[in-house]
Amino acid sequence: MEKVMVSVFISVMLCFVLLLVGLVLGMFGFVVGREKSSPFECGFDPVGSSRVPFSLRFFLLAVIFVVFDVEIVLLFPAVMVIGGLSMWIDGYLTLFFLLVLLFGGVIHEWREGSLEWES
Incomplete structure (x- = not known):
């Protein structure tokens, strides 16, 4: 227990440092001027606006990727212990609920059309 407290203390102190x-x-201010605030394109003057709108469908697809990437991280520990008897019935129910929730999300995104690459 004492080793855990020492490691937590060191981690907190490292964060504060x-x-x-x-x-x-950050207190040493940066020079703000015309050159610093203008977009840089290989030494040439910028062509067009630097605020180009992006595709909302690409943004939604990226958010879906992040959500399902996080769910893989959540499922990995369950996969590691599912073969043994160390996982009790509430663990199986929780895992089943998580899988049903994620599968429902995939079905919703599929019906909404967010997983379509075309159009």
């Missing part, structure tokens, strides 16, 4: 370093470095 990094926070303070960032604050101190």
Whole structure:
């Protein structure tokens, strides 16, 4: 128990030190001028606007990817213990509920058309 407390203390102190370093470095203001605030395109003058609208469908697909990437992280520990008897019935029910919820999300996205690559 004492080793855990020491490691937690060291982690918290490291976070505070990094926070303070960032604050101190941030107090030295950066030079803001016409050159610093203009977009840079290989030394040439910018062509067009730097605020180009992006596809909303691409954004939604990226969000879906992040959600299902996180669910893989949530499922990985369950897959590691599912073969043994160390997982009780509430663990199986929780895993089943998570899988039903994720499958329902996939069905919803499929019906909505967010998983279509064309059009």
